Amino acid sequence: MKVRIVPHIDDLKGGESGIHEIVRKWFKHLPKFGIDLVDKNADNFDILAVHAGMGSRYPEDLCVVSHLHGLYWTSDYPALHWEWAANDTVINSMRRADGITVPHPGLPKACSGICASTRPSFPMVSITMSGSTIIPTMATFLHTQRTV
Numbered sequence: 001m002k003v004r005i006v007p008h009i010d011d012l013k014g015g016e017s018g019i020h021e022i023v024r025k026w027f028k029h030l031p032k033f034g035i036d037l038v039d040k041n042a043d044n045f046d047i048l049a050v051h052a053g054m055g056s057r058y059p060e061d062l063c064v065v066s067h068l069h070g071l072y073w074t075s076d077y078p079a080l081h082w083e084w085a086a087n088d089t090v091i092n093s094m095r096r097a098d099g100i101t102v103p104h105p106g107l108p109k110a111c112s113g114i115c116a117s118t119r120p121s122f123p124m125v126s127i128t129m130s131g132s133t134i135i136p137t138m139a140t141f142l143h144t145q146r147t148v
Contacts, residue, residue, distance in 0.1 A: 053094075
């Protein structure tokens, strides 16, 4: 199975983040589970795996998995425009997704209501960063999504 990950490992510049950590682990370990991670410019792949709403175009005929890291709590403080815009791209990614993964067990409950009105039934799985099961769990999830 061919998977295109956004951001691609080639796009990671300086700095550290949870997204960078996950991308590095996926590129290191997912190929061991039959996942072919394609070049960032490839247009021939089975699944588009998008982190935190990165990207804005999601082809209708393609399986999309959104990896959610959370949202800005814009209703709890005077949020800046870019925080609202970031939430908008994450929510659009979730609405389009055929499946959603999260790096923390508490996020599915916090985020499940966002898609409930437009996507009442979608798979969401927690892939804990600290556990040794992150890669096998994600590989299994990706293989499952291919049949959606």
